[in-house]
Amino acid sequence: MKHSELPSADGVWRHVRIAPGALAGDQAIEGDAAIVVAQGKIAWIGAGNSVPADFAALPRFDGRDALVSPGLVDCHTHLVYGGQRANEFAMRLAGATYEEVAKAGGGIVSSVRATREADEDTLYAQAARRLEQLLAEGVCAIEIKSGYGLALEHERKQLRVARRLGEAYGVTVRTTFLGAHALPPEYADRSSDYIDRVCQEMLPALASDGLVDAVDVFCERIAFSLEETERVFHAAKKLGLPVKLHAEQLSDMGGAALAARYGALSCDHIEHLSADGIAAMREAGTTAVLLPGAYYTLRDTHLPPIDALRAAGVPMAVSTDHNPGTSPALSLLLMANMACTLFRLTVPEAIAGITRHAARALGLQDTHGAIGVGRPANFVLWQLRDIAELAYWFGQQPGRTIVRQGRIAVEEATVA
Ligand code: DI6
Ligand code: FE
DSSP states (O other): OGGSSOOOEEEEEEEEEEOOBBBBOOOOOOSSEEEEETEEEEEEEEGGGGGOOOGTTSSEEEEEEEEEOOOOOOOOOOOOSSSSHHHHHHHHHHTTOOHHHHHTTHHHHHHHHHHSSSSSSHHHHHHHHHHHHHHTTEEEEEEOOOOHHHOHHHHHHHHHHHHHHHHHHHHHEEEEEEEETTTTGGTOOOOOOOOHIIIIIIOOOOOTTTOOSSSEBSSSSSBBBBHHHHHHHHHHHTTTTEEEEESSSSSSSSSHHHHHHHTTTTTEETTOOOHHHHHHHHTTEEEEEHHHHHHHHOOOOOOOHHHHHHHOOOOOEEOOOOBBBTTTOHHHHHHHHHHHHHTTTOOOHHHHHHHHHHHHHTTTTTTTBBBBTTOOOOEEEEESTTTTTHHHHOOOOOOOOETTTEEEEEOOOOOO
């Protein structure tokens, strides 16, 4: 069903419990609570017995003591691409590393071939199925990167699909241009020429189409150098676009410190992040995005420096990194679980990682990732006793009612 045809969530949502950390600011409400939605926005939140009389005429929804969290935010995905790469999964099981697979002509470039071959509607249909999985868990905002086209028309196709998905599903989509994801085959041994093309042709054209909310680079031995990364950041800055970075995933390239100098929204992966990188991120207010799905798939053993990030007070987000190569994951809740089990995040950290800190990684901290008056109505009523259950169960969908962008997108028999 189209988002615009879903039932309105306008009304008084009674008999809910507000999960710790769910409210914007440092507010908390103990015990029975109510949320009022009017014209798709949160109009009031407070104790269940103090709903203002002005709202008496609105419809009522019975939350049946559900726990309410903000809508989830998946802040790093490569959701739009052609084909799949199960063959590489098999190669890695037989002993090949990610870098060896890439050097053998697989890896990102094989998804580039399939993405170039697919037309826009095919890409849309395939990405829509994936998006539906994420939305069914309560995702209300998502970042979608390009980076499997690596030529103007194909990058445009990916980003157009991302925008169309946002409109059709009533989910906030932030698009990120990742033209500097891998070197396309036609530029073999001409990395610098390709970066020129990214900076001078692709980025300005896509930005003027209104298709770019942020700019990302894969800064890595098997991708682009620090110097090339800086050229892309410089071009982004000239256009007034925020940057983020695939940084220090396989090695310490010094990418995080560079990104921080450009005021990056986030540095993502960061398994090999240095103390200098952490200090620079803290200074710049850059969010650390942890991607346990890629860590798990690559059977990485080099943990991101969680204790040092925590000690420095760098906000940590958690995301799926959904992509066909290193993280074919479509459950953000599973990522929260893995962030705890693999990375030793605390449960509150993991939950903040898929809500408020993820919103911050997208520059959406004033509208998403927390429930607050005046914000768009994005929240989830969970049939759970304890919010820790969000990170505890895995491989199952907890009972839930999802209010996304002012509409009831999934309903768990809560309407009185
Ligand atoms: N890091 C990742 O995790 C993805 N891209 C990147 O720069 C992997 C993309 C892929 O293998 O297709
Ligand atoms: Fe990624």
